[in-house]
Amino acid sequence: MSFITRGFSGRGRAGRDERLPPGQTLVEDFPVLSAGPTPDIDTADWQFTIRTESGVDTSWTWDEFMALPIEDVSTDIHCVTHWSKLGTSWRGVSVDTLFEQVETEYEFAMAHSYGGYTTNVPLEDLLDGKAWIAFEFDGEPLEPEHGGPARLIVPHLYFWKSAKWVRGLVMMPDDDPGFWEQNGYHLHGDPWKEERYW
Ligand SMILES: Nc1nc2c(c(=O)[nH]1)N[C@H]1C(S)=C(S)[C@@H](COP(=O)(O)O)O[C@H]1N2
Numbered sequence: 001m002s003f004i005t006r007g008f009s010g011r012g013r014a015g016r017d018e019r020l021p022p023g024q025t026l027v028e029d030f031p032v033l034s035a036g037p038t039p040d041i042d043t044a045d046w047q048f049t050i051r052t053e054s055g056v057d058t059s060w061t062w063d064e065f066m067a068l069p070i071e072d073v074s075t076d077i078h079c080v081t082h083w084s085k086l087g088t089s090w091r092g093v094s095v096d097t098l099f100e101q102v103e104t105e106y107e108f109a110m111a112h113s114y115g116g117y118t119t120n121v122p123l124e125d126l127l128d129g130k131a132w133i134a135f136e137f138d139g140e141p142l143e144p145e146h147g148g149p150a151r152l153i154v155p156h157l158y159f160w161k162s163a164k165w166v167r168g169l170v171m172m173p174d175d176d177p178g179f180w181e182q183n184g185y186h187l188h189g190d191p192w193k194e195e196r197y198w
């Protein structure tokens with residue numbers, strides 16, 4: 001029996017990569033999954049806004065955003081359609097950094113995108129180094145089809161939570177469903193618990 005050794009560790013006894021959540025298959029390419037057309041967003045017009053119960057919005061222009069502390073992120077990503085990609089490289093601003101300038105008692109957020117896509121995420125899944133607004137992938141500006149100029153990444157949840165072309169977060173008192181969640185996807189989406197549909 002011939003056996004090809006892949007050059008990484010983390011394989012269980014069955015040969016399955018332990019970084020792979022249940023029901024997932026590895027891909028090397030980067031599939032594009034969009035529910036609609038790719039919007040054309042000029043960074044001169046781009047803004048990112050966080051809206052809270054205070055009625056006062058906190059917004060950043062592209063230049064203001066680029067002046068924030070920037071982080072390099074290496075992470076695995078998992079799509080509910082069963083593909084996973086390991087060790088992806090991103091650069092962006094941590095959501096923690098944004099919330100240093102925001103006060104809210106609300107515990108849930110709705111991410112809104114240019115083009116109208118929405119997805120709901122509890123605030124606790126966005127803070128403590130768990131989520132970023134990313135504008136580079138693999139050392140290059142994020143391609144429009146993958147969400148450029150900037151997208152949310154919440155890599156510990158299924159990738160539909162990682163809103164492409166993100167334009168802001170609206171804080172909410174309750175965990176209301178976003179676009180896919182209204183269409184049968186799980187409200188939370190933890191790949192290790194296979195929170196796929198409901
Ligand atoms: N704005 C927006 N964000 C989105 C989507 C979308 O259709 N529109 N699709 C989601 C889904 S289902 C997945 S799997 C990932 C796909 O990201 P990719 O196209 O970069 O692989 O984006 C998520 N974010």
Ligand SMILES: [Mo]
Nearest residue numbers: 033079080160
């Ligand atoms: Mo997806």
